[in-house]
């Protein structure tokens with residue numbers, strides 16, 4: 001009987017943030033791939049495209065004209081999934097047919113006037129402007145809404161329908177599933193250990209080192225022990241921030257640097273504009289803002305789909321949808337690759 | 351103030367099988383789409399391809415030669431995510447770094463010797479052979495394994511790496527997340543109502559009619575009230591079967607007819623070989639086979655990604671990964687479209 005080697009032998013790992021297990025099958029990296037190939041993101045976008053509704057000065061299909069913006073630009077999505085005022089569904093008494101009200105708003109935030117740039121190619125100052133705009137929007141929306149989700153879908157592979165650098169902010173009147181579950185798990189840990197779970201986790205990862213990708217006094221980026229996507233990362237505040245609105249100027253500056261470093265590494269990994277969905281999670285707001293939130297730590301999660309190259313992605317399909325997430329390489333293997341990549345020099349600049 | 355209209359006004363719906371809410375935003379169907387287009391599945395596959403490792407008589411990359419099979423053919427995946435014998439991880443005492451053992455096996459089942467066919471194009475007799483083979487495999491694997499997942503990833507959009515008609519069977523030594531959660535929810539309902547949740551649900555849907563897609567004495571197909579994927583369906587046993595191994599000859603015959611009818615409707619919807627991931631869920635097996643299973647009902651779930659056409663899919667990305675599932679058209683709208691489509695005549699045959 002052999003000794004257990006995490007890089008050779010399949011096993012499961014627990015995500016303490018949601019109680020879900022991930023199946024890790026590192027030996028599977030050896031299989032050939034003959035399925036769908038993603039179109040690699042091209043670098044031939046024009047700086048300005050008069051038909052792109054996110055460009056400065058362009059008139060959008062609904063007739064609104066964008067200002068000639070020079071930095072960031074925020075507007076309400078022309079086709080929002082959440083509207084502010086809609087009639088509420090009647091209360092139902094059947095446990096099998098339960099509905100509930102949902103109101104909210106969906107905003108789009110352009111990061112930069114130029115279509116042919118992305119966060120890793122922007123300057124620290126420009127990224128800082130983006131973070132400051134996130135905080136401004138968050139502060140406005142947090143008054144009314146229980147949950148404010150800032151997120152970026154980057155790349156066609158992640159359903160992004162417009163290549164102009166932008167993110168979205170959806171605010172909602174309810175606490176969405178993932179947050180409701182996370183809140184329970186964080187609370188349970190806090191009740192036992194009297195410390196926020198992610199504070200403890202960050203401290204332990206700094207000592208263990210093997211999953212650390214980027215580290216500075218304010219922020220830690222790791223491939224979490226329980227990652228499901230191949231190169232998933234977790235960006236954790238090390239200063240006790242609970243919401244993005246808690247950040248001080250120096251933490252914002254370091255966040256800009258951290259985002260640039262992480263996304264540069266991502267682009268350098270497969271020498272492409274690396275697709276992902278990312279977003280921030282912190283303590284709830286709105287009518288939940290008054291609740292105890294000592295169990296929360298501000299963090300961002302990056303879910304990138306690529307597995308082997310710019311064109312071969314991981315599919316979360318049959319077994320994953322019906323049973324549970326499965327990954328090939330281990331979190332430590334992914335972290336080692338990201339760690340050794342250059343985070344300062346982008347491959348397009350060499 | 352207006353009256354609530356489910357087809358106009360956003361709301362949330364509860365999935366009683368897992369306790370998760372889905373955001374329904376029907377007004378969003380009006381938005382234009384300029385993002386990624388899927389490659390429509392072509393109909394020009396050859397019947398036989400000597401380089402395709404799933405074809406009869408072909409030697410696979412690992413040196414094994416396929417028999418000259420005439421119906422179904424099952425073999426162990428050459429690159430399985432689960433192996434039968436691997437060393438177990440050592441027990442860990444840190445709640446933030448928990449791992450557990452996982453053993454199992456992964457099989458591939460070819461549905462038919464010809465590469466250029468799919469379930470909707472196969473005869474009832476040929477589909478029956480597939481179901482009988484599913485049951486045979488299930489009966490073998492259920493002795494040793496806690497969970498036997500029969501599933502089909504169909505189409506490149508669902509990560510299917512080989513167009514030859516086939517499915518997979520993954521058996522595992524543990525109860526995967528989705529099933530662990532479902533087991534709890536089904537049990538809780540049973541404890542309150544003394545009837546299996548999905549039996550009650552099927553009976554109510556038959557009376558309500560508005561979400562029914564296919565109906566016969568043994569099986570019911572509905573777009574579930576809580577569907578997250580645009581044209582998601584739930585195929586429920588109406589005879590009290592708890593596992594696929596419980597099916598009698600007449601139920602197998604009707605299942606073959608139901609599968610053919612549903613998948614024909616799917617193909618006719620956008621006139622393409624409709625991609626999906628599907629799989630069966632029933633009472634657990636192996637060392638859990640002795641547990642009380644009165645709360646279970648055998649069912650299959652179809653998760654198809656397409657939203658508007660053969661080339662425009664729904665992406666479950668930023669908001670969905672970070673918060674909760676979101677859908678555009680309502681379950682009733684999807685069901686009405688599927689119901690009215692021809693389930694007997696495939697578009698390629700007209």
Ligand SMILES: O=P(O)(O)O[C@H]1O[C@H](CO)[C@@H](O)[C@H](O)[C@H]1O
Pocket residue numbers: 035314315316317318319320326503509510511518
């Ligand atoms: O069929 P394959 O090529 O083995 O693999 C496919 O299905 C598996 C099970 O859902 C997934 O883990 C893979 O990501 C997917 O590409």
Ligand SMILES: O=P(O)(O)O[C@H]1O[C@H](CO)[C@@H](O)[C@H](O)[C@H]1O
Pocket residue numbers: 153159160161385664665666667668669670676
């Ligand atoms: O950015 P878009 O085009 O509004 O939409 C994209 O992100 C949304 C939020 O994650 C998803 O609901 C859509 O499926 C996706 O295509």
